[in-house]
Amino acid sequence: MSTKYIKGINLDLGNISENSENLQRTNLVKRRAEELIKNLTHTKKKNGYPKVLPCGICTNKRFTSRSSLRSHLRSHAGIKPFKCLLCLKTFTRQQSLNYHTKVHSNENDHTCLRCGRGFRHPNHFKEHLRLHTGETPYSCPECEKRFTTRNTFKRHLRAIHKKVLNRHGIEDLNPDDTSKV
Numbered sequence: 586m587s588t589k590y591i592k593g594i595n596l597d598l599g600n601i602s603e604n605s606e607n608l609q610r611t612n613l614v615k616r617r618a619e620e621l622i623k624n625l626t627h628t629k630k631k632n633g634y635p636k637v638l639p640c641g642i643c644t645n646k647r648f649t650s651r652s653s654l655r656s657h658l659r660s661h662a663g664i665k666p667f668k669c670l671l672c673l674k675t676f677t678r679q680q681s682l683n684y685h686t687k688v689h690s691n692e693n694d695h696t697c698l699r700c701g702r703g704f705r706h707p708n709h710f711k712e713h714l715r716l717h718t719g720e721t722p723y724s725c726p727e728c729e730k731r732f733t734t735r736n737t738f739k740r741h742l743r744a745i746h747k748k749v750l751n752r753h754g755i756e757d758l759n760p761d762d763t764s765k766v
Contacts, residue, residue: 617641618659625658656677727745
């Protein structure tokens with residue numbers, strides 16, 4: 586088996602067929618997403634839309650508005666129509682671009698009164714405040730360990746207990762999804 590390197594990337598030639606399959610799958614997903622966006626854009630509203638709109642690619646994603654579904658489908662298709670004029674970074678949603686522009690102006694909407702640290706996102710601010718208060722709202726039902734953030738709780742469940750937290754609760758990790766542990 587031969588291994589090549591391009592700009593620090595290891596290209597294992599033994600995995601060419603697997604890489605080719607992944608690329609084909611990615612292209613199929615992109616084309617399907619573009620087709621779904623086109624259909625979503627060009628369909629007239631007849632007697633309203635269903636209250637819940639499924640993704641059509643993800644099996645577990647559902648949306649309550651056409652615009653949310655359209656933004657989500659853009660991520661599958663790699664469509665990023667919103668561009669930062671300062672750094673040229675692109676985004677699938679206008680809201681993401683608006684949030685990003687605060688980075689350039691060093692703008693913070695929330696400032697901690699205890700330590701003066703600023704935050705752009707309200708959830709990051711809320712999580713930071715827990716450092717000062719000692720609040721640990723997330724508790725592991727397996728071992729009773731407590732966490733200040735949902736993400737550290739989810740990481741703990743996955744790494745220690747081989748479980749995942751989703752909207753339905755805590756479930757065993759899919760054996761095919763252990764690469765993220």
